[in-house]
Amino acid sequence: MIGNGSNRSPSICSPGLMLTRRTLLTGAVAGAALGLQSRSAGAVLSIDVTQGNIQPIPIAIPDFVGGTPNDGDVARNVTQVIAANLKRSGLFAPIDPAAYIEKVSNVDALPRFADWRTINAQALVTGRITRQGDGRLKSEFRLWDVASGEQLTGAQYFTAPDIWRRVAHIISDAIYQRLTGDAGYFDSRVVFVDESGPKEHRVKRLAIMDQDGANVRVLTRGSDLVLTPRFSPSTQEITYMSFVNNQPRVYLYNIETNQREVVGDFANMSFAPRFAPDGQRVIMSLQEGSNSNLFVLDLRYKQKI
Amino acid sequence: MKLPEMKTGLAISALCHAALLLWGLLSFAAKPLEAKPNDALPVDIISDKQFSEITKGVKDGAKDKKLASLAEKIDAAKPVDDSRAKVTEKKVLDAAKAEPPPPAEPQPPAPTETKLEKKEPPKIDPIAETLKKEEAKKKAEEKAKAKAVQQAQAKPQPQFDPNKIAALLDKREPMRQASAAEELSPVPSLGKADGKAAQLSQSEIDALRKRLGECWNPPAGAADGGQLKVVMRVLFKPDATVATPPQLVAATASPFGPAMAESAKRAILTCQPFTMLRAEHYQQWKDIEITFDPREMFGG
Numbered sequence: 219m220i221g222n223g224s225n226r227s228p229s230i231c232s233p234g235l236m237l238t239r240r241t242l243l244t245g246a247v248a249g250a251a252l253g254l255q256s257r258s259a260g261a262v263l264s265i266d267v268t269q270g271n272i273q274p275i276p277i278a279i280p281d282f283v284g285g286t287p288n289d290g291d292v293a294r295n296v297t298q299v300i301a302a303n304l305k306r307s308g309l310f311a312p313i314d315p316a317a318y319i320e321k322v323s324n325v326d327a328l329p330r331f332a333d334w335r336t337i338n339a340q341a342l343v344t345g346r347i348t349r350q351g352d353g354r355l356k357s358e359f360r361l362w363d364v365a366s367g368e369q370l371t372g373a374q375y376f377t378a379p380d381i382w383r384r385v386a387h388i389i390s391d392a393i394y395q396r397l398t399g400d401a402g403y404f405d406s407r408v409v410f411v412d413e414s415g416p417k418e419h420r421v422k423r424l425a426i427m428d429q430d431g432a433n434v435r436v437l438t439r440g441s442d443l444v445l446t447p448r449f450s451p452s453t454q455e456i457t458y459m460s461f462v463n464n465q466p467r468v469y470l471y472n473i474e475t476n477q478r479e480v481v482g483d484f485a486n487m488s489f490a491p492r493f494a495p496d497g498q499r500v501i502m503s504l505q506e507g508s509n510s511n512l513f514v515l516d517l518r519y520k521q522k523i
Numbered sequence: 524m525k526l527p528e529m530k531t532g533l534a535i536s537a538l539c540h541a542a543l544l545l546w547g548l549l550s551f552a553a554k555p556l557e558a559k560p561n562d563a564l565p566v567d568i569i570s571d572k573q574f575s576e577i578t579k580g581v582k583d584g585a586k587d588k589k590l591a592s593l594a595e596k597i598d599a600a601k602p603v604d605d606s607r608a609k610v611t612e613k614k615v616l617d618a619a620k621a622e623p624p625p626p627a628e629p630q631p632p633a634p635t636e637t638k639l640e641k642k643e644p645p646k647i648d649p650i651a652e653t654l655k656k657e658e659a660k661k662k663a664e665e666k667a668k669a670k671a672v673q674q675a676q677a678k679p680q681p682q683f684d685p686n687k688i689a690a691l692l693d694k695r696e697p698m699r700q701a702s703a704a705e706e707l708s709p710v711p712s713l714g715k716a717d718g719k720a721a722q723l724s725q726s727e728i729d730a731l732r733k734r735l736g737e738c739w740n741p742p743a744g745a746a747d748g749g750q751l752k753v754v755m756r757v758l759f760k761p762d763a764t765v766a767t768p769p770q771l772v773a774a775t776a777s778p779f780g781p782a783m784a785e786s787a788k789r790a791i792l793t794c795q796p797f798t799m800l801r802a803e804h805y806q807q808w809k810d811i812e813i814t815f816d817p818r819e820m821f822g823g
Contacts, residue, residue, distance in 0.1 A: 263811045267732055268819045270739035270790075275605055340740070340789055363785070365792035366768055370785075398742045399782030 229503070242473045274311035275303060275397060278339035278364075281315070283350025285356070287390055292382050293347040294356065299386035300393070303404045303430060307394065325360060334364045341370070341397060344391070347382070352459060354380040359389050361396055372395045383432060402430060409447045409456050412436060424458060426473065446490055452497030457481065459489045468502050470517070482515050539702035574726070605695045725807075739790035741817045742782045751775045751783045753792060761805050763797040772812060789813040 235347040279301045282293035304310035306510035319333035325346045333465055334342050358374035373392060377385055391402030418431060423440040424447055438460070439445055446457035454473045459466055468481040468491040481491065487505040494501065494514070504513045569577075741751075754772040757765060769791045774780045791813070800808045 263728075263808055264726055265732055265811060266814045266816060268816050269736040270741045270815070270817055270820055272743045272820065273740050275740060283616060320614070326782045334584055335793075340793065363789065365789045395787075397782065399779035400742075424811075 227356070237404075255396065271369055274309055275340050276311050276313055276338055277341040277343065277393075277397075278313045278318060278334055278337065279304070279343045280318055281322075282345040282347050282359070283323060283325055285346055289349055290346050292349075292355070293345075296345070296347055296382055296386040296389070299389045299430070300381060303390040303395065305405075306430070309394075309398055313337055327367075328367075330360075330364060331367045332363050339364050341393075343389075343393060349379060350376070351377065355382060355385070355387070357382070357385045359392075361393055367517060383428065387428070387430075407449075409449055411444055414440075424456070424471065426456075437473075439475070448492055450493050450497045457491040457493060457500055468500070470500075486514065492496065564573070583637050585700065727799055731797055731808075734797060734799065736811065737787065737788055738794035739815060740788050741815070741820070742779060747777055747779065749818050751777055751779055751817060753780070753784045753787045755784070755813050755815065757791055757807075757811050757813060759797070759800070759809050759811070760800060761809075763800045764795045765792060768792070769813075773804055783815070785815075787813070790815075 236297060238425040241434050246438040268378045270366050279297055281297045283496050284290035284407070288339055301312040302431045303311050317337050319336060320330045322329060323343050330343065331342075340363075342362040342364055343359060344362070350356050352376060354376050355378065356371070356374060356376055357461065360372040362368070364368050371392060373389075375388065387405040390404040393459040394400065394402035394404065408429055409426045409428055412421075412423045413420060414466045420443075421440040422442045422443050422445070426435050426437060437456070444460040445459045447456050448457060456467055456471045458471065460469050461467075466487045466489050467484075470480050470481050471478050481502070482488065484504060487509055487510075488502050491502040493499070498517055500515045500517060501512060502515065503510045751774075753774045755769045756772045757769045760765050760766045769788050771784050771788075774784050777783075
C-alpha cells in the first residue's frame with residue numbers, strides 16, 4: 219500500500235515484494251546484458267557438399283595380442299575371422315598387414331595415430347585374447363578413429379574357450395554397427411539343404427553352418443528328402459518338409475537337443491512351412507482332396523487354427 | 524425434331540456456352556514468361572595449370588604497369604614494328620610536336636608570377652594554378668591536332684570509285700596481331716555490380732567443395748541414405764588446418780545419423796590442410812558451416 223508522506227519510492231504491489239522502479243530497471247538491464255552475451259555469431263560461410271565418394275572404409279586390423287604366449291594362435295585366428303567378415307560385407311577394406319608401420323603390442327596404450335594415418339587407415343581395431351586361470355577366454359577389443367585419435371567403442375567378453383569364432387563374430391558385429399549404423403549380421407547361422415550324389419539317387423540333407431561357412435553341421439541322415447527349411451525367429455528350432463515314408467510332412471527340429479517332431483500328424487500332404495514372426499505359429503499348405511489350402515498351426519496347442 | 528419450347532432454351536444455352544468459351548479463350552491467353560535478368564558470366568573451361576597461370580601474378584613487378592595493356596597471349600619475341608604504314612605519319616607528328624614546346628615554355632613563368640603576386644589567399648591559388656596549367660596543355664594539344672589534320676588534308680584525296688572497291692582493299696598482311704606480353708592478362712569478367720575484390724573467389728569455394736567430396740565417404744549401407752543430411756561447423760587456423768574438432772550442428776534423425784555425422788567429421792579431418800584456401804581471405808573462411816547432403820548421390 220502506498221503510504222501518504224512516505225519517502226519510499228512508489229511500489230507496484232505490496233510493500234513486502236518491494237518491486238520498485240529501480241529494481242525493475244536493474245533487472246531489465248541485467249536481462250539485456252545476459253541476452254546480448256548468450257547470442258553467438260553465426261558462421262560466415264556456408265557451403266554444401268553434395269558429392270562424395272562411396273568406397274569401402276579402409277580399416278586396419280593388426281593381429282590381436284595374445285595375453286599369454288600360448289594364446290597367440292587363437293588371437294591370430296580371431297583377427298583373421300574379423301578381417302574376413304568385414305571384407306566380405308563389402309563396406310570395409312582391411313589394409314594389408316604388410317603395410318602396417320606400428321606394431322601394436324599393448325592394447326591399453328594409445329596407438330601412434332600418425333603411423334596409421336600414413337597408410338590411409340580411417341579406423342583401427344586393436345585387441346587382446348587371454349586365457350584365464352579358470353579356463354575361460356577373455357577377449358577384449360578397441361575400435362579407434364584414426365583421424366581424430368579417439369576411441370569409438372570397446373568391449374570385453376568372457377566366454378568358453380571353444381567358441382572363439384563366435385566371439386570374433388560378435389566383435390565384428392560391434393565394429394560394423396559402430397561404423398555403419400546398421401546392425402551387424404555376422405553372429406548368425408544359415409540353414410540349408412545339402413545335396414550330393416548322382417541325379418538318380420540324390421541325397422538331400424539338412425545342414426546348418428555359420429554365415430561365413432564355418433562349423434558345418436549336418437542335421438539329418440539323408441535317407442529322406444528334405445525341403446524348404448526355415449528358422450524360427452524366437453527359438454532354436456527349424457521347420458522343414460520331409461518325405462518320410464513317401465509322405466510329405468512338416469517337421470520341427472530342435473537344434474540344441476537334435477529332436478525332431480511332426481507338426482500336426484495329418485493324413486494328408488503338408489508342405490511349405492513358415493514360422494510366424496512371433497515364432498508361436500507355423501503356416502503351411504495342407505492338401506485336402508484335390509485342393510490345397512493354407513493353414514496356421516499354433517505350436518503351443520498343436521492344433522489347427 | 525425440334526419442339527417450339529426448346530428454341531429459346533437452346534438459344535440461351537448456345538449463347539452461354541459461346542460466352543464461356545470466348546471468355547476462356549481470352550483469359551487463358553499465353554503470356555510470355557519473364558526472364559529474370561541474370562548477371563552474365565563468361566564461362567570457359569580451363570585446366571588447373573592455365574588457371575594458376577592466369578592468376579599467378581608477379582611478385583616483383585610494377586603494380587599498374589602490367590595491367591595497362593591487354594595481353595591475350597604470351598609472346599616469344601618483341602611486338603612487330605609495322606613501320607611501313609607509319610612512315611609519312613611520323614613526319615607529321617614530328618612537325619606537330621615541334622610546335623607545342625615553344626608555346627608551352629612561356630606558360631610556366633606565368634603561373635609562377637601569379638603565385639608570387641597572390642600569397643595571401645593560398646587555398647585558391649594552387650587550384651587556379653593547376654587549372655591554368657591544364658588549360659595551357661589543352662590548348663597545346665589542340666594546336667598540334669589542328670596542325671596534323673591540316674597536313675593530312677593537304678594530301679590529294681583520291682576519288683572514291685565504287686567499281687574499284689577491290690583495288691581499294693588492303694592487300695597487306697593482317698597487321699593486327701594478338702597483343703602479347705610476358706604474361707597473360709587476367710580474363711575480364713562481367714562480375715556482379717556489388718563485387719569486392721577481397722572476397723573468397725568462387726573457384727576457391729568450389730575447390731574446397733571438390734576436395735571435401737573426394738575425402739567424404741558416406742556410409743553406403745544406409746537404407747535411407749538419400750534423406751540423411753549432416754551440418755558440421757568447422758573453425759580453421761590460418762594455415763588451413765582444423766583448429767578444433769568439427770562440431771555437429773544438425774543431423775537428420777535416423778539410426779544412420781551418427782554414422783553419417785562421423786563420416787563427415789572424418790572427411791574434414793582427413794582432408795586437411797585445405798591448401799586451396801588463400802591466406803589473404805582468412806577472415807572469410809576461418810569459420811565454415813558445411814552441409815553434407817548425399818541426396819544427389821543416391822539419386823534423390
